[in-house]
Amino acid sequence: MTTTDTRLESGTSDLYLSMYRDMVRSRVLSDRMFALNRQGRAAFAVTGQGHEAAQVGSAYALTAGADWVLPYYRDVGVLVALGMKPYDILLGLFAKAGDPTSGGRQMPCHWSWPEMRVVTRSSVIAANLPHAAGIAYASKLLGRGEVTIVYFGEGATSEGDFHEAVNFAAIHQLPVVFFCENNGYAISESQEKQMAILHVADRARGYGIEGQTVDGNDALTVLQTTRWVIEECRRGLGPKLIEAKTYRYAPHTSSDDDRRYRTRAELEEWTRKDPIDRLRNRLLADGVLTPDADGAIRAAAQREIDEAVEAAERAPDPPDDDAFRYVFAEDA
């Protein structure tokens, strides 16, 4: 496991502050989505509390709008980092007409965002890994310099589609990053029920590509590793597998009761490694952040989400006939 001793280079403090802010916004938004479900105001919630360093750290390594992004349902932090407004994410939560990601059709957090090259995904685990490989093949064929990143959990690596996608990407040395957020559980199943290896990154060896395990709760390490890997991809050195070890603090989804399969002690232990606390402490120690500035960031995030919730909840539902649109292209 790589834990880089990242010294803050001059000129990077704004960047790190921005990352920190997005991690906080992502956490506040995620907490709120869960709460809205618990209050009976949202039918379903799936969120990524605990994954913020992995998500925001990796997303900050991307060239937004140029690189292709295939997030999974837990990637609130990726979307926030890419610049999706909480309001838009909340329109999806409430399945409203204006939901730019699916028009209220998909479960929350199944994003599509063409402007940012965020590609639509289903709920079918691992099915989008071959899409990432295909997108990267097209980039190469058409001679474009962009890189594709696809996100998934460690459970997803059990699916045949994981294998076929990584194998295809390796054969053609495609510019694609397979980014695994390993939180140790697939719903209730702990990692050893999914694989007989300690590190998801070891899967890479069967394909002849490099795998790299990083501390997924350390945003700066994630950023640096992902940057390096993307750089290698861009230089045509082929696909890579990154495993970011982390933990989810919330139940799998609003339908799950994680007390059936995780001890509170384990959760407690990981809470002490909270990725947001960790980056905050680092920034405070380095003098990039002050307690006051931190308070302002948190208050602003709360305010932003409050306003977004209020507006999104009031947005109109789609009209009935909307259900028939876009089965096929309408101009065809």
Add this chain to the structure above:
Amino acid sequence: MTTTDTRLESGTSDLYLSMYRDMVRSRVLSDRMFALNRQGRAAFAVTGQGHEAAQVGSAYALTAGADWVLPYYRDVGVLVALGMKPYDILLGLFAKAGDPTSGGRQMPCHWSWPEMRVVTRSSVIAANLPHAAGIAYASKLLGRGEVTIVYFGEGATSEGDFHEAVNFAAIHQLPVVFFCENNGYAISESQEKQMAILHVADRARGYGIEGQTVDGNDALTVLQTTRWVIEECRRGLGPKLIEAKTYRYAPHTSSDDDRRYRTRAELEEWTRKDPIDRLRNRLLADGVLTPDADGAIRAAAQREIDEAVEAAERAPDPPDDDAFRYVFAEDA
């Protein structure tokens, strides 16, 4: 790649002679099946010329009737070694009523043979790998000492089912041998179109199990390696992947024209490594076989196949109504 220097231990010469005989019988039978197709007497042929050392060598490591065997379409040698009569294989070639392996329903060489625990397979590549894992799980659950071996080509390792099966077997440390006959081609596609690694055995590393590459044209090495691996399986040490490097001398099937994708020089080179010649020379050198005895073995094989062809071709077709039988259990 392991090439064991196998000294002939005392008491093993009968065994090796028997292996040699089965390799010859398998070759003669395979050649004949192809010829029958070329003569318009059989609608289709798929055979394993060149794979005899891998097939017969590994099959001789099994406890026939106790261990479970999931062969693939190329495994004429495995079936011959297990004791299936050429006549029965030929009934399948001609799709005759008495075909014990499928009642004339399956393509030739898609065997089922319950008495010998040879399990039915489809033509769908790699789909039977999960079956092998499931059989081995049952062996373990029911506390039986048997081992399962499943055969496939290197192309099959590209399928998702390969991944899911090996992963499942590794997680549960099941007594199953994944035996890959790597002949360098999947129909027309050479190995580098299927994987970015040199050795199929390297796939094992992604699952936390051992992989072993052997010279698949050396029957004695294959025998020894498979024996060792099966012994480990029986002792509960979990699944293994064996890769036997070999070459097929015939086209992929009777429908294929291998001159489109392989040079005659390459074929020529491999012909010099013929597994049957190799074992013959070894047995001659060790004095276990004499030229006369060899001649007798070959003549007997020719005679046996001649007679079997004649009898099988004359066997009756199934009656029309037979097509409706056994969609479901009939006693149900």
Add this chain to the structure above:
Amino acid sequence: MALKTYIEAIRDALIEEMDRAPNMLVLGEDIQEGGVFRATDGMLERFGPQRVLDTPLAESSIVGVSIGMATNGCLPVAELQFADFAYPAFNQLISEAARWRYRSYNGWGCPMVVRIPYGAGIRGAMYHSQSIEAMLAHVPGLKVVMPSTPYDAKGMLKAAIRDPDPVIYLEHKRAYRMLKEELPDGDYTVPIGPARLRREGDDITVISYGLMAHECLQAAEELAAEGIDATVLDLRTLAPLDRDAIVAAARRTGKALIVHEDNLTGGFGGEIAAIIAEHAFDDLDAPVRRLATPDVPAMPFNGALEDFLLPSREKIADAMRDLAAY
């Protein structure tokens, strides 16, 4: 007798059969903690982790290893977490399980059950709402059952487990806690195959299966108050199909409405309509009608849109009135 929900009926069947057959096991994702719908709640403690098996997240191999287990003396009952995630297992279901016996000329059998929660109406959105019976009931070699009551759910699951061939057992998620019924204590089975006449009436015939059969029955009761007397046929099993019951029910009233939750075109309703159009032709007094979800790619998350698309008691009652008036 005891009052049981649909899902309790399923759990009882599993536990009772596990008690009976030491070679039986249940397997799937999150099975040990009870399954996402809690069908296997408490089974880990009772039967241990070898027989209550958490599988990797890999549907093709869930079915594939089950086939292997069935081949080597076990009785696997696999769970696919949602019907929407059954497609990765389609090859194993169709190419393998369904053809296992036929292609080996009875050399091998595949006694296996695959339980699959299906259906919409729970705000499950596009990938937690689908119906997949039309595809599977089309495959010779598979048995497909879709019980609509707790009584049938328990009895048919037991029959499925004891069946020598692969059975796809489709259970509606919305039925799990919605449907309750007094069930007899102890062992009973409900045979795979025969449809069940759930109501007899001479004005029109409604044919359905799964949770929609329940909705049809409710609609029929509603219409009875208006003086329209309906026969309601609950198919219960789609494969093998009870053609005689279909033809007899259609003949009786000369007017048939078929209802299913799956989308219309190419849905299993087409088969039922075709059987009626061929074999009850002389007795038909009206066009054979179908009511189904319109042809859109699965349910939207938005609740209003889901309600708009999904057949319901009200929509069924309307279609019945319409047909009765023909």
Add this chain to the structure above:
Amino acid sequence: MALKTYIEAIRDALIEEMDRAPNMLVLGEDIQEGGVFRATDGMLERFGPQRVLDTPLAESSIVGVSIGMATNGCLPVAELQFADFAYPAFNQLISEAARWRYRSYNGWGCPMVVRIPYGAGIRGAMYHSQSIEAMLAHVPGLKVVMPSTPYDAKGMLKAAIRDPDPVIYLEHKRAYRMLKEELPDGDYTVPIGPARLRREGDDITVISYGLMAHECLQAAEELAAEGIDATVLDLRTLAPLDRDAIVAAARRTGKALIVHEDNLTGGFGGEIAAIIAEHAFDDLDAPVRRLATPDVPAMPFNGALEDFLLPSREKIADAMRDLAAY
């Protein structure tokens, strides 16, 4: 004009479209050496290995990477080597390609063609003979075409390649070299959707698609000599379905026979019969009949058994006589 076989028509369409669109590529197993049926013969030399792409032996990813390519500006035309091996790709076809546009509310499109050789009659046995259209035509979001002539094969493949949505293109293996036709030189397309009346007659209507449409036409010619005059409707496209043409053809004669090679129960014939039974009811003079392969799990290798099971010109003619006499 030039005389072309069915497979030459396909190859010509591929090559002409590759010439037109530099972002188009073909991919699949053994594509570079020409494909096992030689559909892509000579294309490697002309377009190079990046655009004539040999994939690993992995159907799910063949479709999966095609979806990705289509998303990023390419026009992939994938080949699945046999329809029998399409099941491993069903999840990608159904969960992904078909719902790509709908679930992203038109944010993303998936302009992709999947060519799939299907069908029996070539002694291909259980796993090189299957028909899979019923399952795919049931899926909203997929277009499914099954041309029955070289002319349509070429024109519809071009239309499919230019279509903005995923198109499943089912080509009958036995048609490849059996069917020949004079084709116009140069570019033309045949629209996806409209059925084609291949023969008009007032006694009975036969409705079919794919190679069976050809067999039906032959049978109809045979019967014309006996004084039975048939309408033959070739659907060509199953999704979106030309319902009006079906209803009109059935109405015209009041007697309809539906023929397909896929097995009967749950086959696409059910949908066609249901449409007729609902929308042509008042004009029907006879039961709606279906002729299809019996419900067994795919074709036996034994040639006599295959012939016994498979619908043929003779069996179609018999069924037509029977219906005409009703």
